Amino acid sequence: MIEFKNVHLQYGDHAVLQGVSFVIPDAKITAVLGPSGSGKSTIIRLMLGLIKPNAGEILVDGVNISHMKEKDLFPIRKKMGMVFQGNALFDSLTAEENLAFFLRENLRLEEAEIAKRVRDMIHFAQLEGFEDKLPDTLSGGMKKRLAIGRALIFGPSMVLFDEPTVGLDPLSTKRILDVIHDLRTDRGLGAVLVTHLIHDVETVADSVLILFHGKIVFNDVPEKMQECDHPFVASFLQHPEDID
Ligand SMILES: Nc1ncnc2c1ncn2[C@@H]1O[C@H](COP(=O)(O)OP(=O)(O)OP(=O)(O)O)[C@@H](O)[C@H]1O
Ligand SMILES: [Mg+2]
Structure with missing residues (x-):
């Protein structure tokens, strides 16, 4: 609250x-x-x-x-997961790397755990097959779903x-x-x-x-x-x- x-x-x-x-x-x-x-x-x-x-x-x-x-x-x-107005994705990172970024920066997790959480979010964002794409190559809706996936990565309420x-x-x-x-x-x-x-x-x-x-x-x-x-x-x- x-x-x-x-x-x-x-x-x-x-x-x-x-x-x-x-x-x-x-x-x-x-x-x-x-x-x-x-x-x-x-x-x-x-x-x-x-x-x-x-x-x-x-x-x-x-x-x-x-x-x-x-x-x-x-x-x-x-x-609190944050989905910014312009998405604020990292242009030079792939979809997968965008999802993993804050996990790597902030938590000491095993790579296997990071990979699992990223896979879950790729599935949630319906981006299977787009894991290695850069944000600029994704449609507006896909970018937004990626930004939402990234906002959920710490399990916010x-x-x-x-x-x-x-x-x-x-x-x-x-x-x-x-x-x-x-x-x-x-x-x-x-x-x-x-x-x-x-x-x-x-x-x-x-x-x-x-x-x-x-x-x-x-x-x-x-x-x-x-x-x-x-x-x-x-x-x-x-x-x-x-x-x-
Ligand atoms: N860092 C800042 N320094 C000075 N003024 C600012 C700053 N950030 C926002 N403002 C001003 O404060 C007011 C509110 O800004 P805010 O971005 O919260 O509006 P908003 O309701 O989100 O607008 P929009 O619908 O355009 O996104 C605006 O007049 C804006 O120009
Ligand atoms: Mg605004």
Whole structure:
């Protein structure tokens, strides 16, 4: 479980989050929706302890990580797999090497154990036959599945997805949303799904937080969005293509 308590975050004098509080429960898919520049990726960076809040607290399974030192953050980050907006795959490493990289860097494992975990993830990502390919030779959907496989390599309980369907065609989008759904349903993993696409929210989210002008303006199940009388939420539902 991840909890934000009255979190403030500014870059220089640009206040991005202005008192944000919410709980992200385990084993549920929580969407974070908001316009471009509203602070969605910032929320993910805070969850991972990559940046520190100016005020307020961030708790991961009850542990306050707001001011935690880098060396203490590894066990926290292991609980949260991260799928970056642009995948952040290593261009010069093969699919298999991308999966093995963080295992080799961070854990002292036998090569046989590494090979086993990598094989499991190749299977999960449906990349059999592509083990030796470089990311640039894979389709957008395959790259995203590889990035998800890499995010799962430490066995996290929560996966953070930053705009996982942006730039994918409808079929690849459906496959990725199916993967997110199956992680929750089959493996009991929670997900934070950062998106600006209402389709993603309506397809897989159990609940949705809407971020606007530095505040959470909605926090409920997607079905309740229709009843929300906040002007941003109402106009967004009428013209979802205008969110940027
Ligand atoms: N390192 C930084 N230094 C200064 N300003 C930053 C930094 N990172 C982000 N910002 C600014 O903070 C605001 C929030 O950025 P963030 O990346 O969290 O938005 P976002 O909601 O993820 O946007 P998008 O939908 O475009 O990905 C933006 O105005 C952005 O320009
Ligand atoms: Mg972003």
